[in-house]
Amino acid sequence: MYELKITGLLSLLYISLSCAQQQCTRFFDLIPNRTINITSFNYPGAIPSGSNCRFRLKAPSNHVIYLSCRFELFPDTCGSEFLFISRDGDLQFRDGERYCRMGQVNRISNFQTMAFAYYSSSPQTQQRSRLNCQAVARPAPCDCGWSFPNRIANGVEAGKHEFPSMVGLRDLSSNLPIFCGGSIVSERYIMTAAHCTARQPVASRLLALVGEHDLSTGAESIYAAQYRIQNIINHPGYMETASGNINDIALLQTATPIEWSRGVAPICLPIRQAENSFNYQNVDIMGWGTLGFAASKSNTLQKATLLTMDNAVCRSRFNSSITPSHLCTYDAGGRGQDSCQYDSGGPVILRQRERMFQLGVISYGRACGQPFGIGVNTRVTSHLNWLWRYIGGSVCVR
Numbered sequence: 001m002y003e004l005k006i007t008g009l010l011s012l013l014y015i016s017l018s019c020a021q022q023q024c025t026r027f028f029d030l031i032p033n034r035t036i037n038i039t040s041f042n043y044p045g046a047i048p049s050g051s052n053c054r055f056r057l058k059a060p061s062n063h064v065i066y067l068s069c070r071f072e073l074f075p076d077t078c079g080s081e082f083l084f085i086s087r088d089g090d091l092q093f094r095d096g097e098r099y100c101r102m103g104q105v106n107r108i109s110n111f112q113t114m115a116f117a118y119y120s121s122s123p124q125t126q127q128r129s130r131l132n133c134q135a136v137a138r139p140a141p142c143d144c145g146w147s148f149p150n151r152i153a154n155g156v157e158a159g160k161h162e163f164p165s166m167v168g169l170r171d172l173s174s175n176l177p178i179f180c181g182g183s184i185v186s187e188r189y190i191m192t193a194a195h196c197t198a199r200q201p202v203a204s205r206l207l208a209l210v211g212e213h214d215l216s217t218g219a220e221s222i223y224a225a226q227y228r229i230q231n232i233i234n235h236p237g238y239m240e241t242a243s244g245n246i247n248d249i250a251l252l253q254t255a256t257p258i259e260w261s262r263g264v265a266p267i268c269l270p271i272r273q274a275e276n277s278f279n280y281q282n283v284d285i286m287g288w289g290t291l292g293f294a295a296s297k298s299n300t301l302q303k304a305t306l307l308t309m310d311n312a313v314c315r316s317r318f319n320s321s322i323t324p325s326h327l328c329t330y331d332a333g334g335r336g337q338d339s340c341q342y343d344s345g346g347p348v349i350l351r352q353r354e355r356m357f358q359l360g361v362i363s364y365g366r367a368c369g370q371p372f373g374i375g376v377n378t379r380v381t382s383h384l385n386w387l388w389r390y391i392g393g394s395v396c397v398r
Contacts, residue, residue, distance in 0.1 A: 001051070003154070003257050011169050021129070022041050022048050022050075022051035022052075022053070022107075022365050023051065023052050023053060024041075024053040024054070025053070025054045025055075025056075025166065026038075026053065026054070026055050026056070027055075027056050027058070027059045027090065028055065028056070028058070028135070028199075028217055029058050030057055030058065030059045030060070030063075030065065030135065030136070030137035031060075031137065031184070032059075032060060032063060032137050032138065032139070033136065033137070033138065034136065034137075035134050035135070035136040036134070036135055036136070037132070037133070037134055038055055038133045038134075038135065039130075039131060039132050039133070040053070040118050040129075040130050040131040040132075042130075043130055043131070043132060044130065045058075045130070046074075046082070046128035047118060047120050047128070047129050047130055047131070048120070048359065049080075049122065049123050049124065049125050049341060050120050050121075050122060050123030050124075050125075051061050051118075051120050052117060052118060052119040052120060052249055053117060053118060054091050054115065054116075054117040055115065055116055055117065055133075056089055056113065056114075056115045056273055057089070057109075057113065057114045057115070057135050058112060058113050059090070059109070059113070059137035060112070060114040060137060061112065061114055061187055061257050061259075062112075062139060062140055062142070062187075063137040063138060063139055063140055064108055064109045064110075064111065064112065064137070064138060064140040065108070065109040065112070065113070065114045065136070065137055066106075066107075066108055066135065066136050066137075066138060067085070067108070067109070067114055067116065067129060067134075067135045068073045068104070068105070068106050068133065068134045068135075069083065069085075069104070069105045069106075069116065069132070069133040069134075070103075070105075070132045070133075071083045071099055071103060071104075071105060071118075071129065071131050072102050072130050072131075073100075073101065073103060073127060073128070073129045074103045074127065074128045074129070076101060076102040077101070077103060077127075077342060078100035078101060079100070079123075079127045080120060080121045080122045080125035080127050080130035081100065081101050081118075081119070081120055081125070081127050082098055082099065082118070082119045082120075082121065082183070083098070083099040083100075083105065083116065083117070083118055083119075083131060084097065084098055084099075084115075084116060084117045084118075084119065085097045085099075085105065085106070085107055085114070085115070085116045086114065086115040086116070087107055087109050087110045087114055088109075088111065088113065088114075088115075088261060088262060089109065089111070089113025089114050089115045089337070090110075090222060091115050092222075093115070093117070094174055094222065096115075102225075107273065109364040110261075110262065111259075111260045111261050111262075112137075112140075112259065112260065113259075113261075114161075114359075116133065118131045133251065138391075142396035142397075143265075143396055143398075144265065144266045144267060144268040144269075144355065144395070144396040144398055145165070145266075145267055145268035145355035145356035145357060146164065146355070146356075147161075147162055147163065147164065147234055147265075147356060149208060158213070158300075158301045158302060158303040160213045160221070160263075160285055161211070161213065161221070161223065161262055161263040162301075162303070163284075163286050163301065163303070163349070163356070164184075164223075164261075164262065164263050164264050164265035165183045165184045165185075165265050165267035165356065165358075166181065166182075166183060166212075166286055166301060166346070166347070167181065167182035167183060167184060167190050167192075167208050167209065167210055167264060168181060168182075168208075168209040168212055168215070168288055169181065169182055169192060169196060169206060169207070169208060169209075169252075169345065170206070170207040170208075170209060171199070171200045171205060171206065172205045172206070172207055173200070173205050174200075176342075177215050177288070178209070178288045178289075178342060179199065179200070179342060180192060180193065180196035180199070180287070180342065180344050180345040180346075181286075181287045181289075181316055181342075181343055181344065181345045181346025181347070182196075182208065182252065182345050182346065182347075183267045183346070183347040183358055183361075184210065184258060184264070184265065184266045184267060185251075185266055185267060185269065185358075185387070185391055185395060186266055186391045186394035186395050187193070187257040187258050187260075187266070187394060188253055188254050188256070188257055188258070188391075188394065189251050189252065189253055189390065189391045189394070190208055190229075190251070190252040191244075191249065191250070191251055191252075191347075191361060191387075192249075192250050192251075192252060192343035192345035192361065193248045193249065193250065193344045193361050193362065193363055193378065194234045194235055194238040194245075194247070194248050194249055194250040195238075195240060195245055195248055195344060195363070195364075196250070196344055196345040197232050197234055197250045198234075198238075198240070199226060199251070200354060201232065201371065202324065203229045203230060203232045203252070203253075204228070204229070205233055206228075206229040206232075206238045206252065207226055207227070207228060207229070208226065208227045208228075208229060208252065208254060209224070209225075209226055210223075210224070210225050210226075210258060210263075210264045211224040211225055211229065211261065211263040211264045212225030212301070213300060213301050214225050214300045214301075215288060215299045215300075216299040216300075221262065221263060222263075223261045223262060223263030223264050224263070225258075225259065227254040227255065227256060228254065228255040228256070229252045229253065229254060229255065230252040230253050230254060231252070232250060232251075232252060232253075233250060233252075233253065233390060234250045234292055235247040235248075235249045235250060235383065235386060238250070241321070243319055243320075243321035244319070244321040244322075244326075244363070244376060245363050245364050245376075245378075246323065246325070247325065247339070247378070247383070248361065248363040248364075248378045249378045249380075249383050249386075250363050250389070251387070251390055259278040264317055264393070265381050266395070266396065267347060267349070267356055267357070267358045268355050268356060268357045268358070268396065268398045269357065269358060269380060269384065269387070269395060269397075270350075270357045270358070270359060270380065270381055271384060271395075272397065272398075273357075273381070274381045274384055275381075276381070276390030277310070277311075278308050278327070278350065278359050278381075279308055279309065279310045280307060280308060280309070280310070281307070281308045281350055281359075281380075282305055282306075282307060282350075283305070283306055283307075283308055283329060283348050283349060283350050283360075284303050284304070284305055284306075284348075284349045284351070285303065285304055285306060285339050285343070285347070285348055285349070285362060285375075286301055286302060286303040286304075286343075286346060286347070286349075287301070287302060287339060287340075287342065287343030287346045287362070288300075288301060288302070288342065288343075289302075289339065289340045289341050289342035289343035289344075301330065304337035304339075305337070306329040306330060306331060306332070306333075306337060306348075306375070307329065307332040308327060308328065308329055308330070308348075308359070309328040309329070309330045311323075311324060311326065311328065311372070313328075314326070314328035314330075314374060314376075317374060318376065319373045322376065324379070324381035325378065325379050325383070325384060326363075326376050326377065326378065326379055326385060327348065327359055327360040327377045327378070327379040327380075328374055328375070328377070329348060329374070329375045329377060330372070330373075330374055331362070331370075331371060331372050331374075332372075334371040335370050335371065336369045336370060337369075338370050339362045339365065339368060339375050340368035340369060341368070343362050344362050344363065344364075345361060346361070346362045347360070347361065347362070348360030348362065348377050349352060350390065353398075355398055358380055359377075359379070359380055359381070360378055360379055360380055361377055361378040361380065362375065362377055363376050363377050363378050364376050376391050
């Protein structure tokens, strides 16, 4: 079987849909463990020359798709007849696979969607082909904290889809594109800061943006999606005081389940490391907030790498309001890297064992972007029991 990786838009396939002799786009919702059969038009006869058809399969949540196709060509050479497969379910087949020789193709989707297509490129071709496929949805092992590529104040632009769990929160009653950050913790829950929900306490006025990178364009990410918020759950002990926030954490329940992809993923929670203080670890923070104190906002997701601190040291250097439920981060390099306005609610992430674990929720600080500055975050491990009460059955424990 001859295979090529396609890295750009398959414009020839896309354009041809308007002028082929026989064309279609079909959608299938799979039922777990029930195999369906999909064949080319006129099967077992040959595909009509110049014809094409695209198929998109969708499995239930927490399932993947097993696809098995028999592609037959006469004569068996790379000519006018093609089979395309996208393990991400992309009907434009960006980063898809192309086949032009006879053989059996077996593929497993990356997530819960998959797409494939047959394409006869010439109405005058003498080559003949036909396609017979079987697809079935099966349960997928739980996973979290993955990253597709291996302006926070004075930070750098994050890689596209480097942080698939990142969420931008939009207030539908405001003109701001993003007013706070958040992180996906399960298919129905987003974690953020309680002072963000205090700013907009009406769930129906909140919108969660996932899979985004550049907010200035609506077509930059094929994984971008928006989810309405159904319910806000604030920590019952949340307090905003003159010296800082306490228990500054909240959960947002989405109206519909979040669909996983390369660019949308749940973060891992440090459940098996609940007793770890995580002192002096390199962590990442990210957001679409301002690029410095009172500076302009960033259209692209920005990231910065900081160092966590011992709470006793933070208490002496910041102020006495630091409690065990806080996690302090420090610009150890003196480059003025920090979270800033509108970054609140975003995650503090530790990369560990090729996964991303959320240690904190961005809460407050002083004038951001100052060299050797300190930021104060809500410590996730101090609130695991509260979180588990709502999301325990739906999180992946790693």
